[in-house]
Amino acid sequence: MNERKFLFVTCVNNDILYSSCLKYIRNLIVPSGYQVELFPIHGIQSIFEGYNLALKNDAKYKVYLHQDTYIVNQNFLQDILTIFQSNPSLGLLGLAGCKNLPSNGIWWQGTGLVGKVIGLPNGIRTLQNFGEVHGLFEPVQAVDGFLMATQYDIPWRSDLFKGYHFYDISQSREFTRRRYLVGVANQRKPWCFHYHLHHNQTFNLSDYRAVQKIFIQHYSS
Template sequence: MPNNNKIAFITCVNNEDVYSTCLDRINNLFIPYNYEIEIIPIRDSPNICNSYNKAIQQSDAKYKVYLHQDTLIVYINFISSILEIFIKNPDIGMLGVIGCKKIPTNGIWWDSIQKVGRIIESSSGNLKLINYNPSKPIEYVEAVDGLIMITQYDTEWREDLFSGCHFYDISQCIEFKRNNYKIAIPMQSTVWCIHDSGVANLDKYHTYKNIFLEEYVNLI
């Protein structure tokens, strides 16, 4: 049985200095009374999906926060906010901070004309605010970016298809939909996360895009 009072923070780690900053932010979060957090760094793992599946096997936490090592949670009431949403909305399986209401036919969420969310990120080389903040407390979406994916139910990550760092996140969103769970992005009165990734590494990007489209073309 899952522990309904535990939140696990799960990260695939290959840079200890970067992860240390991520961990400092997690440890600074307000933890509601009667809840506990669990820190799960996965090291020396072949890929993200494999790492996240390992974490599912080793943690009994009902709530799991899958985040990149270069994602900084800067909103101190992050835990309280996600718990409030999940408890009030048992049909929501996953939350994110940025994504899209409709996945485009090319599978690339940021090409959507219906982007949703708010974040500070550095994919252009400099930190900047990206703001598609919804006007209502919760916006239902089809996809969220993998910089942070927050769940209250477990669904296996498709390591049979994705052995890299691209499209595993959009795949997981569709797998949640297959299991009849909704995905949502909350309105952020203040930015919840900074994603200081630098310019994106697009190695094998198109390879994984083709894998994604072949598997899910009839579902987007």
């Protein structure tokens, strides 16, 4: 395990969005003595399978992010490093999530929402502030998948799930099952802009419901 390496993992099906994502990654300040590596994944049918490919890499710190997530906080790497090193029990860190996950697995319908991100609802650039975080991070039950950073490797449940839904919530549960903390980072200003322009064009409700049913059967007990 290379404890001085960050790996950025992204499933890519739109090179234009990903090229913009890379511009922000390459603009980040890299802590002294650390290195950054990119891990784009093309041509996969399931985000679970794609993200599992990254586990073969020796980087201790892995950042799983959407191709349309742009990190605007130039000190992002040092910030997550500080948070992880402050608490070895913290396994997974996100930027939005909930303290109490409802049985349906939809985090934003839970209670104790925290975090923030710059979003684009209805085509309008908007600050989405779900709730303030106190301390370096706030322990939660689940985080949103637009950006997920880890300091430990746990397999993504490709044995249970296919496609692109509930990967973030199921992975949050996998970390807590192993007695790791899941947290949302304290952001004085939003660290990311989530473009999210094509979501409504690609969202398939029947696929979502099918994966949700598996999630509920496996985790909501």
